[in-house]
Amino acid sequence: MDKILIEGGNRLVGEVTVSGAKNAVLPLMAASLLVDGWTTITNVPSLRDIDTFKVLLRHLGCEIESDGPGTMRIRTRDVPVPEAPYDMVKTMRASVLVLGPLVSRFKKARVSLPGGCAIGARPIDLHLMGLKKMGAEVSIEHGYVTVTAEKLKGAKIYMDTTTVTGTENLMLAAVHAEGTTVLENAALEPEVVCLADALNRMGAVIKGAGTDTIRIEGVRALKPVEVRVIPDRIEAGTFMVASAMTRGNVLLKDCPLHHLESLSVKLREAGAEIAEEAGGVRVIGDWPIRSVDIKTIPYPGFPTDMQAQIMAMMTVAGGLSVITETVFENRFMHVGELKRMGADITVDGRCAVVRGVKHLSGAPLMATDLRASASLILAGLVAEGRTEVSRIYHLDRGYERIEEKLKRLGAKIERVKS
Ligand code: UD1
Numbered sequence: 215m216d217k218i219l220i221e222g223g224n225r226l227v228g229e230v231t232v233s234g235a236k237n238a239v240l241p242l243m244a245a246s247l248l249v250d251g252w253t254t255i256t257n258v259p260s261l262r263d264i265d266t267f268k269v270l271l272r273h274l275g276c277e278i279e280s281d282g283p284g285t286m287r288i289r290t291r292d293v294p295v296p297e298a299p300y301d302m303v304k305t306m307r308a309s310v311l312v313l314g315p316l317v318s319r320f321k322k323a324r325v326s327l328p329g330g331c332a333i334g335a336r337p338i339d340l341h342l343m344g345l346k347k348m349g350a351e352v353s354i355e356h357g358y359v360t361v362t363a364e365k366l367k368g369a370k371i372y373m374d375t376t377t378v379t380g381t382e383n384l385m386l387a388a389v390h391a392e393g394t395t396v397l398e399n400a401a402l403e404p405e406v407v408c409l410a411d412a413l414n415r416m417g418a419v420i421k422g423a424g425t426d427t428i429r430i431e432g433v434r435a436l437k438p439v440e441v442r443v444i445p446d447r448i449e450a451g452t453f454m455v456a457s458a459m460t461r462g463n464v465l466l467k468d469c470p471l472h473h474l475e476s477l478s479v480k481l482r483e484a485g486a487e488i489a490e491e492a493g494g495v496r497v498i499g500d501w502p503i504r505s506v507d508i509k510t511i512p513y514p515g516f517p518t519d520m521q522a523q524i525m526a527m528m529t530v531a532g533g534l535s536v537i538t539e540t541v542f543e544n545r546f547m548h549v550g551e552l553k554r555m556g557a558d559i560t561v562d563g564r565c566a567v568v569r570g571v572k573h574l575s576g577a578p579l580m581a582t583d584l585r586a587s588a589s590l591i592l593a594g595l596v597a598e599g600r601t602e603v604s605r606i607y608h609l610d611r612g613y614e615r616i617e618e619k620l621k622r623l624g625a626k627i628e629r630v631k632s
Contacts, residue, residue: 215604215605215606215607215631215632216606216607216629216630216631216632217602217603217604217606217629217630217631217632218591218594218602218603218606218609218617218627218628218629218630219600219601219602219627219628219629219630220576220591220594220595220597220600220601220602220603220625220626220627221576221599221600221626221627222574222576222594222595222596222597222598222599222600222601222626223596223597223598223626224460224595224624224625224626225460225461225462225463225499225624226456226457226460226462226463226464226595226620226623226624226625227462227463227464227623227624228464228465228622228623228624229464229465229466229467229493229494230453230464230465230466230467230619230622230623231466231467231468232445232446232449232450232453232466232467232468232469232470233257233259233445233446233449233614234257234258234259234284234442234443234444234445234446235259235404235405235408235443235444235445235446235447235448235449236259236261236263236264236446236611236612237308237378237403237405237446237448238404238405238408238409238443238444238446239255239258239259239264239267239443240263240264240267240308240311241311241379241382241386241405241408241409242255242408242409242412242441242443243255243264243267243268243271243286243288243311244267244311244312244314244315244382244383244386245315245386245409245412245413245416246271246276246288246289246290247271247274247276247290247293247312247315247316247319248290248315248318248319248386248389248390248413248416248436249290249416249436249437249438250289250290250291250435250438251289251437251438252287252288252289252438253287253288253289253416253438253439253440253441254281254285254286254287254438254439254440254441255285255286255287255288255440255441255442255443256284256285256440256441256442256443257284257442257443257445258284258285258286258443259284259443259446259614260283260614260615261610261611261612261613261614262607262610262611263306263308263611263612266302266305266306266309267306267308267309268286269302270298270302270309270312271288271290271312273295273297273298273299273302274290274293274295274296274297274298274312274316275290275291275292275293275294275295276288276289276290276293277289277290277291289438293316293319293320296316296320296322296323296324297323297324297325297358298310298312298313298323298324298325298326299326300326300357300358302326303325303326303327303328304326304328306611307328307336307379308379309325309326309328310325310328310338310341310379310383311379311382311383311386312325313325313341313345313359313361313383313387314341314345314382314383314384314385314386314387314388315386315387317345317350317361317362317363317366317387318366318386318387318388318389318390318391319390321362321363321364322360322361322362323360323361324358324359324360324361325358325359325361326357326358326359327354327357327358327359336542338359338380340373340374340375340377340380341377341379341380341383341384342359342361343371343373344369344371344373344380344383344384344387344397345361345363345366345384345387347369347370347371348363348366348367348368348369348371348384348387348388348391348395349363349365349366349367349369350362350363350366351363365391365392366387366388366390366391366392366432367391367392367393368388368391368392368393368394368395368396368430368431368432369391369395369396370395370396370398371384371395371396371397371398372398372399373397373398373399373400374399375399376399376400376401376402376426376512377401378401378403378405378406378512380401381397381400381401381406381428382401382405382406382409384397385397385406385409385410385413385420385423385428385430386409386413388430388432389413389418389420389430389432389433389436390432390433390434390436391430391432392432393431393432394429394430394431394432395429395430395432396427396428396429396430397427397428397430398426398427399426400422400423400425400426400427400428401512401513402424402425402426402512402513402514403512403513404424404444404447404470404473404513405444406423406424406428407423407424408441408443408444409423410423410424410428411423411441412439412441413436415439415441416436416437416438416439417433417435417436417437418430418433418436419431419433444470444473445468445469445470446470447470447473447474447517448517448519448520448585448612449612449613449614450466450469450470450471450474450495451474451477451517451519451520451523452520452523452588452592452613452616453466453497453619454466454469454474454477454478454481454486454488454495454497455477455481455520455523455524455526455527455592456592456595456620456623457486457497457498457499457623458481458484458485458486458497458498458499458503458527459499459503459526459527459530459592459595459596460499460595460596460625461499461500461501462497462498462499462623463496463497463498463499464496464497464623465491465493465494465495465496466494466495466496466497467493467494468494469494469495471488471490471495475514476514476515476516476517477516477517477520477524480506480508480516480524481497483504483506484503484504484505484506484527484531485499485500485501485502485503485504486498486499486500487500502531502532503527503528503530503531503532503570504531504532504533505528505531505532505533505534505535505568505570506524506528506531506535507535507536507537507538508521508524508525508528508535508536508537508538509537509538509540510538510539510540510541511540511541512541518539518541518542518545519585520585521537521539521545521585522545522548522585522586522588522589523585523588523589523592524537525537525548525549525552525559525566525568525589526548526552526589526590526592526593527592528568528570529552529555529557529558529559529568529570529571529574529593530570530571530572530573530574530596531568531570532570533569533570534567534568534569534570535567535568535570536565536566536567536568537565537566537567537568538564538565538566539564539565539566540564543564546561546566547582547583547586548582548585548586548589548590549561549566551579551580551581551582551586551590552574552589552590552593554577554579555574555575555576555577555579555593555594555597555601556571556573556574556575557571557574557593558570558571573596573597573598574593574596574597574598575597575598575599576594576597576598576599576600576601576602577597577601577602578601578602578604579594579601579602579603579604580603580604580605581603581604581605581606581608581609582605582608583608584608584609584611584612584613585612586608587603587605587606587608587609587613588609588613588616590603591603591609591616591617591620591627594627595620595625595627604632606629617629
């Protein structure tokens, strides 16, 4: 298994291009199940989660071609076995995104129920509640959920928790339903808007994506289109924090700053300079870093997917920071590892109190989940001495060649086989 070795202490300086967003590609791939023709997706990053989704789509019977780097073409003529097996769902929860389109177009889906994961219980009850409201029959047996519907019907669906993939799944299901579906308390994330825009270009009639009420008028058939994936706000945010915390000066190209307002406010409060210029977004870090309090909430609030990275930054800030995680109940797995580097963090339920220390010291560390892995790498960039991060398969799920990008910015970092 690969490891990442980092020799801390270098400022990051230079330019980096933000890749396409993983969390936008996956629902677009699921959307291709709705069309009887080639869907072309461009600006696709090379990531393990996307490879896993490809395996799942091929398992379902889809044809997938790649037209050079960053472009993927998918065609779904028929789905002989509409089933997402345990092995695939357990490696990537977003596999449940096939549920909506499969029921909608092929009348049946059998998907392994995702269990809890490293960051929380993460049920899919709201996905299932919505499908039931649309007239589907839902049964759970042997760890699998089977959903059937001769024809889904439009419905008013209120989700009592904001769920990103839940909103996407129901939107995908509602596109072919009979009549109008209204999703209330829908997720506002840019990836939801990216999916709605793509579906509308395919011929769907979706209004209100990006607000908490989405209206979908069912249509008979969609046509294949080419869609470009939006840039990854979480990858961009990770590089913004990396520049800020290393006293760096980094120009981020293709940076979706308009999707990163909550992070930008906090980074500026912490002392970083963020400026838009012709070629992209420049982030200049300054020391001492000022401590800031953070509370994760659904978009446009501070993203839970940036919580671990900002915590790494706060471990070397000049005061006390309170970080509250409201989206997932167990998303502080990185704390134990950061403490092994000398960070001073106390966790009480959903709150972490971080007292900034003068320096972190490099240590052997274990990545526990995707964003936690990124936070350990950021900590390693400012730590004294050598940090060794293992179990980096988590990192490869969502960051495209992060060590190469950091290296080009001046970090002493390498991937080694162990
Ligand atoms: C998506 C993102 C993930 C991000 C998360 C929150 C993708 C592929 N993944 O995950 O990177 O961290 O949004 O921004 O886009 N919940 C329920 N019942 C449900 C569904 C969700 O109670 O049926 C709860 C979850 O347990 C969690 C909260 O709702 O506490 C938000 O989860 P959700 O938005 O669904 O996360 P994902 O869509 O899985």
